[in-house]
Amino acid sequence: MSAAETAISGTFKGLKLTNTLTRQKEDFRAIDDGNVRLYVCGPTVYDFAHIGNARPAIVFDVLYRLLRHLYGENHVTYVRNITDVDDKINARALRDYPDLPLNEAIAKVTKKTTDQYHKDIEALCVLEPTFEPRATEHIDGMVEMIGVLIDKGHAYQAGGEVLFDTSSMDGYGGLSKRKLDEQMAGARIAVDEHKKNPGDFVLWKLSSEEEPGWESPWGRGRPGWHIECSVMSEHHLGKVFDIHGGGLDLIFPHHENEIAQSCCAHGTELMANYWMHNGFLQVEGRKMSKSEGNFFTIQELLETESFGDRTWPGEVLRLAMLMTNYREPIDFSKRKLEEAENLLSKWPEPVETDALPAAEVVDALLDDLNTASAIQALHVLAQEASKDPEKLQVYSASAVLLGVSPVKVDLSGIDETSILSSISRRLEALNAKNWAEADQIRDELTSQGILLKDSKDSETGERVTTWEVKR
DSSP states (O other): OOHHHHTTOSOOOSOEEEETTTTEEEEOOOSOTTSEEEEEOOOBTTSOOBHHHHHHHHHHHHHHHHHHHHHOGGGEEEEEOBBOOOHHHHHHHHHHOTTSOHHHHHHHHHHHHHHHHHHHHHHTTOOOOSBOOBGGGGHHHHHHHHHHHHHTTSEEEETTEEEEOGGGSTTTTTTTTOOGGGOOOOTTSOOOTTOSSTTOEEEEEEOOSSSOOBOOTTOSEEEOHHHHHHHHHHHHHOSSEEEEEEEGGGIIIIIHHHHHHHHHHHTOSOSEEEEEEEOOEEETTEEOOTTTTOOOBHHHHHHSSOBTTBOOOHHHHHHHHHTSOTTSOEEEOHHHHHHHHHHHHTSOOOOOOOOOOOHHHHHHHHBTOOHHHHHHHHHHHHHHHHHOGGGHHHHHHHHHHHTOOOOOOOOTTOOHHHHHHHHHHHHHHHHTTOHHHHHHHHHHHHHTTEEEEEEEOTTTOOEEEEEEEOO
């Protein structure tokens, strides 16, 4: 059966996805309904993941949840890789641990960064994938695939590297819709005279004695970026699988080059039947960059007061992401986070349930992951569930499908007696027109996560102050 034929062999379950390969919204049919296969490019673990990295993790987590709902939890295989071989990692290791041997320093960098990534996305309510392969675990497979590409005339040795010959593949550039003569060199490799074509990209490069490396027929070296995902996806999902996802910035060169390697090595027409890409992220209307001072890691948003002078719960960050269509650019702002937080504060806490999610929520997601419409439907369910306990089950199942839930407030460390005493002292200061002391007490409580609300008693007209925990 050809790759083209496998694209229509599964049952249509109502899911429509925008396929970057065709630039059209298409009916999704799995190659095998018993094993729906999804691959998403994960982080390169040289630094803590930034808020832009959170978007694909959240978007494709929703897709994973939806596929499990449609086909069954045991019939979906989700692979999200860890790139732990990269020159950026080497540079960070030399910077952070100059007194250690490079390989030891690299191990410290990748462990610290990977551990933080797992902690971050858990806070964002992202499920664990079925498999999370690391590039270093698949070096032998990369050497084998590179050998096949050389034998088939798609790769060549030059200048101490093995390069993919882009002119050897008919249709190269089909995903990005770029013509070969317009191609720039693949990411993470400079344009050099030893290339046959400017767009040829590295498959293998030699390592110095100090650099990490593995033995190969072409000398001790390390793989290029693109070959890693081709090998890891084939290992877990096969030569042709259902869906490949990632950020819009990966269409070219990374995903384009993955397709070239995989199709030429395996002799297939396709690598994946459906390609999905989430849009870019801006912060307060500007491109996120360290030079602009608007670069934030997930960890900073969760644990420090670096954005909006406060921390943000993972549930709020997740909902704020899902309020914008995944293919559209998103403006990540304090206003959007406050809007998401306000919405979550009105929802009841979900309960464990075997109920099915509401049709309105499922139908919205079936339409190319229309999470904005799904959230609107969930909000209606939340309002109904707040008034009618019998509807709490369906609401809960729907919330789980989207991976969202109300912000949970931890009251364990709150001393109510102390809070009431501070409020009393503040009222005394206000009555004495000691504004500075009153403001100081309010600020102290705010720093502890306590918000004060002033009002007047309807009968006496006296000031009344209530308090609540800042969500």
